Amino acid sequence: MSGHSKFANIKHKKERNDAAKGKIFTVIGRELAVAVKEGGPDPANNSRLRDIIAKAKANNMPNDTIERGIKKAAGDAGSVNYETITYEGYGPNGVAIIVDTLTDNKNRTAANVRNAFTKGGGNVGTPGCVSFMFDKKGQIIIDKEECEMDPDELMMVSLDAGAEDFAEEEDSFEVITGPEEFSSVREALEAAGVPMVEAGVTMIPQTWVELTDEDSLKKMNRLLELLDAEDDVQATYHNWDE
Known part of the structure; x- marks a missing residue:
């Protein structure tokens, strides 16, 4: 794991996203809604909800905003139903990319994701085309x-x-877990008073791709920026060695 901690990138992203907190809160708000619908509004009996609340707090989401989101999801039986869809594809020079989305309109989301790949010099592939190149881990x-x-x-x-x-x-410590153990490890660290700058289940690349020419770098950055700006996109994983 050494040498590939995402901490520097996370700090950069957090600074950049300070100007786009609406996007972050939209993403987390959808995750809260799905977690409540699947496991109920009580964090004590819903480990997924506990994890998302911790993620919300790490992103400086106000407690009253979190509570309102939970109450709204719990009390609104007719609220929007979100569908989880994962896209896989390639960026410039064969960079492997996985995009997790949560959407109420899969046609809109598919079009927007494909548009991002096209403008970034990449293409969307078939399910499973790159996921075998990643390990699903808690980080x-x-x-x-x-x-x-x-x-x-x-x-x-x-x-x-x-x-x-x-x-x-x-400048950081990195803890890696299996997906099933993530919640218990995160909660143990939380109970010990350990402040976490990032905690979630992620996709960690087995190998990394370097981009050296200016055109590829420009296209890859464009692709990631377009995906980052899309409200339906929850997370993007890639094996570009930034």
């Missing part, structure tokens, strides 16, 4: 500056809770 990133716990103690808390791997980077 927790901890900012060293914000964490007061001793690194060895932090590692033991993580591993005792079920983590698979613990890595110390230059």
